[in-house]
Amino acid sequence: MGSTSSTLLKIPNVEVLMQETGFSPAHMIRLHDRFKLRCLFPQDFGAIKELAMNPIGDRIIGAFFCPGKETVDFHTFVKILAHFRPVDKNRPKEPNSPEPINSRSNKLRFAFQLYDQDKDGKISRDELLKVLQAMLGMQVTEEQLESIADRTIQEADLDRDDAISFEEFRKVSPEILHSRCFIKV
Amino acid sequence: WKWTKLERSTLINYIIICLLFLVCELNHSVTSVFPESSLLIMLGFILGGIVWGADKAQTFKLIPTNFFYYLLPQIILDASYCMPNKLFFSNLGAILIHAIIGTCWNAGTVGIALWACYEGGAMGNLNIGPLQFLLFGALISAVDPVAVIAVFEEVHVNEVLYILVFGESLLNDGVTVVLYNVFDAFVSLGGPKINAAEIIKGIVSFFVVAFGGSFLGVVFAILISMLTRITKNVQVIEAGFIIVLGYLSYLTAEMLSLSAILSITFCGVCCQKYINANMDEKSVTTLRYTLKVMANGSETMIFVFLGVSAIDKNIWVWNTGFILLTIFFVVIFRFIGVFFLNWILNQSRLIPIDITDQFVMAYGGLRGAVAYGLAALLDEKKIPEKNLMLGTTLIVVYFTVILQGITMKPLVQWLKVKKATHSDLTLNGKMNNRAFEHILTAMEDICGRMGDNWWTRHWNYFEDKYVCWLLLKSDARKHKDPIFGAFHKLNLEDATKYVTEGERKGSLDFIRNYDSASVDFKKKLALEYGDITPYITGIDNVPVTSVMKNPIPSVSLDIHEQDRKSLPDKLSAHHLLDQHLYKSRRDNRPTYSRSHYNTSENPDEMQEIFQRTMRSRLESFKSAKMGVNPAKKLSKHPKKDSTHKPNGKPADPHRTHPYGDEDFEFSADSASSSEIAGHFHRRSTNTPGAGVDNPAFIPEMDTSPPMRNPPWQTETGNNTAVAPSQRAQGRLPWTSTNLRHLALLRMSTRSTDSFVMADASLDEEAPEEKPGTHHTRL
Secondary structure (H helix, E strand, O other), X not given: OHHHHHHHHHOOOHHHHHHHHOOOHHHHHHHHHHHXXXXXXXXXXXXXXXXHHOOXXXXXXXXXXXXXXXXXXXXXXXXXHHOOOOOOOOXXXXXXXXXXXXXXXXXXXXXHHHHOOOOOOEEEHHHHHHHHHHHHOOOOOHHHHHHHHHHHHHHHOXXXXXXXXXXXXXXXXXXXXXXXXXOOO | OOOOHHHHHHHHHHHHHHHHHHHHHOOHHHHHHOOHHHHHHHHHHHHHHHHHHHHOXXXXXXXXHHHHHHHHHHHHHHHHHOOOHHHHHHOHHHHHHHHHHHHHHHHHHHHHHHHHHHHOOOOOOOOOOHHHHHHHHHHHXXXXXXXXXXXXXXXXXXXXXXXXXXXXXXXXXXXXXXXXXXXXXXXXXXXXXXXHHHHHHHHHHHHHHHHHHHHHHHHHHHHHHHHHHHHHHHHHHHHHHHHHHHHHHHHHHHHOOOOHHHHHHHHHHHHHXXXXXXXXHHHHHHHHHHHHHHHHHHHHHHHHHHHHOOOOHHHOOOOHHHHHHHHHHHHHHHHHHHHHHHHHHHHHOOOOOOHHHHHHHHHOOOOOHHHXXXXXXXXXXXXXXXXXXXXXXXXXXHHHHHHHHHHHHHHXXXXXXXXXXXXXOXXXXXXXXHHHHHHHHHHHHHHOOOOHHHHHHHHHXXXXXXXXXHHOOHHHHHOOOHHHHHHHHHHHHHHHHHXXXXXXXXXXXXXXXXXXXXXXXXXXXXXXHHHHOOOOOOOOOOOOOOOOOOOOOOOOOOHHHHHHHOHHHHHHHHHHHHHOOOOOOXXXXXXXXXXXXXXXXXXXXXXXXXXXXXXXXXXXHHHHOOOOOHHHHOEEOHHHHHHHOOOOOOOOOOOOOOOOOOOOEEOOOHHHHHHHHHHHHHHHOOOOOOOOOOOOOOOOOOOOOHHHOOHHHHOOOXXXXXXXXXXXXXXXXXHHXXXXXXXXXXHHHHHHHHHHXXXXXXXXXXXXXXXXXXXXXO
């Protein structure tokens, strides 16, 4: 345990991080090791070749980098990964504390931000089209993609502004199956 | 009066028919308390009593051979074919642990406990040795899939819980069969001859039987999938092939002394995806319904026979100690086993299984006909107390099915177990699920951990590269994307709702011009089908990318001829159809319910989406229709809107319809139309090049009206030119540019096109006709 605690101390603000994200010390150490080895610049992310196979891989990488920053620090790294922890069902509900990072709503918000590239708070038809193209591109034609995009917007768009806001997104996203929402770190 | 064979079979047929009828007609309030299975068993009691009274001997019994060869396979095939695969495979670890370890635990503990009690003298004098107790333990520990389906069908628990119990009941057959055979062999050998070699043989045989059975099932699944690849020309009997081959897998496994249930389970589970993709929709539907009918029938018969079998004097060997202790141990050890295993599993599961779920799991360990069948197979010479065991087995079965079945529903409600969630088949849902999968895979890569998603991804990759090439038809391969599949399903639904809604509305012209109306539907359906899924209508070699292809496969009717004749009616009928799209949406929940196959409707939500879609369609359609005077032709049903969706729609300006028509309102006033147009304005913002900047899109359109003289009109004499004229229409410039954004719209515009166009052209001829016609329709 001695080595682990000393490793822990090397990570800045580890206590705060652990509290915010809910990761255990073992998790933090593992993430830190991984982070040091691999992930600082976009190129490093690109080096993970499986990510290249991922259709929305580049968007995901983009999500790590706050606008304007060139690198990602450990803090951000861990926070983003914290989105994907399993939901704590037994979390005591404190009315004043902010929602934990891994709540369902925040997971949805993460996905929403992936779609919404220009960060205007709405998914417009073009953005949707781009995502669909990335995920579906090989097998369907342009027109079909467009009609899928249109139909998707129609399903979700409640205030009829031809874009999906986060609220609409949340309402229309069904209960995402539990097994899809998180990973083991 | 002995029953002759003919009488017996007629009687059986009558019984089955009456029972099935009863089962269907049973008052819902009764079935909500008593599960069907228990009612059937009681009916079986009565029946057995009658037969026994008539014959003084039990001539109807559940003969094990009949059961295992003729009644059980269909149920398993049906269950495995409708099994939610993703859920099954993602929980496979838990299911296997419960099936294998749980069943062994149950068998061992029940056997040993009973033996201990026997030695302790609680059962009096019986002629049983410890091995026989173990054998009895093995056969009574099998959780029965039939009973589980029957009981859990009434109670819609959440999917994970269901799949755990159900999967366990299916997969434990491997263990049960092995244990039964092993202990049977031991009993034959006698006690002293058992040594390590035999035990090792037993363990090895487990692996052989279980994996052999599963492997055989997979082989048959591959066979079936490849078969469906080439049965394009005999679609009528595709379903038959599958049923026969499924049964064949069962029989082959039985012949090779492997686990037959495992074989047929894996056959159904593995092939369902490929045959659903390969086969025509009609064949898929046929197959599903056939399997359900057969499974329902078999299940009914099984439970009735279980009841009938009770009325057999031979097996009324009552040994209080034995029976009570058996029941007690069975229940207790089930609970202990389940809780213990789940505790272990929860250490490594991502989502721990709730305590309440665990309780229901334990409580849902129902024994059923499989146990009875195995007991009836016992050899009396080897096991002198066979009748006792048989009787006890029956009592245990009754206890679990009736008692636990009846109390399951209240228990689930009392424990507030999470119920099955309905996940609608929305495009959003599918897309988000997909996106999340990708996200999670990416996250896992970043973390460098292998998780569930790693396996899924690599399986998908492997499947894409090799499996689909082998097992799917080339067309099917293109269309197996789930998002596209959802889209396609929704489109098909729209199409069928079109038809049913239009017919249901009962507009007179459907009755009057039935053939032309049906022509219209066919055409419409063909159009929608044709564009999206060529392989469904049998035009196989037309690539999906070609939008302008001939969408009318074999409907060689002179549509346009009839169009022009009955145009006013057609127009209004068509607009009526337009307005009733999207009435319902299909549920996508796993269909493990035996009796409820269809889907629920959510009219309000659908109506709204439908309205919006139709508005957008009409709007874009109108926007492209330059020169037409849409104010007159545009039929909106705001009245309908307001009746169906009072909150979401704007105030109905058309309430005072000039013609007083309930259904058909033609907006003559520009105020209302501009209001409606106002809605369209927002729609139009995302249609590039639609040409609508001005909300009042109505008569001021200035783009040239090429449709003034659509080609079909100039080909009036050419009756055989139905298909070409559609295509020709399709080539008109406005279809591709202005309406690109809605492929479906293109369909409807193309079809509406003819009517409205004819309308426009005939406008001068008979403007007064239409109102009159509409009046009469009232």
